[in-house]
Amino acid sequence: MKYVNSRKLLTIFALCATVTISGVILIEGMMGLYLLVATSAFMSLMFPTIYGIALNGLGEEDSTLGAAGLVIAIVVGALMPILQDTIIDMKTVGPFATINASFILSLLCFSFIAVYGYRTLKGHSD
Template sequence: MGAFFINYVTEHWAQMSSQQAAYLLSVAMLSFMFGRFFSTWLMGRVNAQRLLLIYALINVALCAVVVLGFEGVSVVALVATFFFMSIMFPTLFAMGVKNLGPHTKRGSSFMIMAIVGGALLPYVMGLVADHSSTAVAYLLPMGCFVIVAAYARAALKKSDCCTPQKQ
């Protein structure tokens, strides 16, 4: 997402220079940091699967705004995605290795290796951006957020069905 940030900002905010867009990227990264701290605090009060689902759905909506390419507004939506993306990897990792028992080391190894997707996605986004536009390339992270939402929803359903009901 960050690899195309400066290109996107200069294309969708009139009179925005690359230098100003780089400053805005640092604001987005600060948003990521604040999101991590705030959301970690929030997880003490909200179920992690539920929070992950909510954040993923919010990012799907924000990416839709980014793809639509509204002047200025889409840039703000792109900055906001960083806040809501902040808890995704640690939460997915914790959910993925939970209850693996003796397979925890192997499972965590596979999850760490899956990070290579973060190295491949910018290449594919670049191909899409070259053949259409930077805005359209953000359909790829949007699809990833849909997958995260589906995983969180499935995990939430599983935990709800297996949790004893209070009387």
């Protein structure tokens, strides 16, 4: 990240993913699908950036433990499709199609990542 502040990049990409996933929830049809694809584009750099930020400044011994914790977080993230499927199986979710409403989980996750990115941005400068 020679030219771009990684914390700023993470914050911006997470906010953009929050906007696009909100569109997925609110907009049906092809436009919602395009927004879902756009969300994937924003996710492309999020994990390696989170990984780098989280492990930055840790010693050799702590980096090993920290890296293992991040891998465990990925495994826990594997529960998200099960939770999303549970929402999809519901009859209704307010005025939204259950497929669209199931992306509320993703919205919560991206919001959390945006807060994480912002807090690391405020706490450090590259």
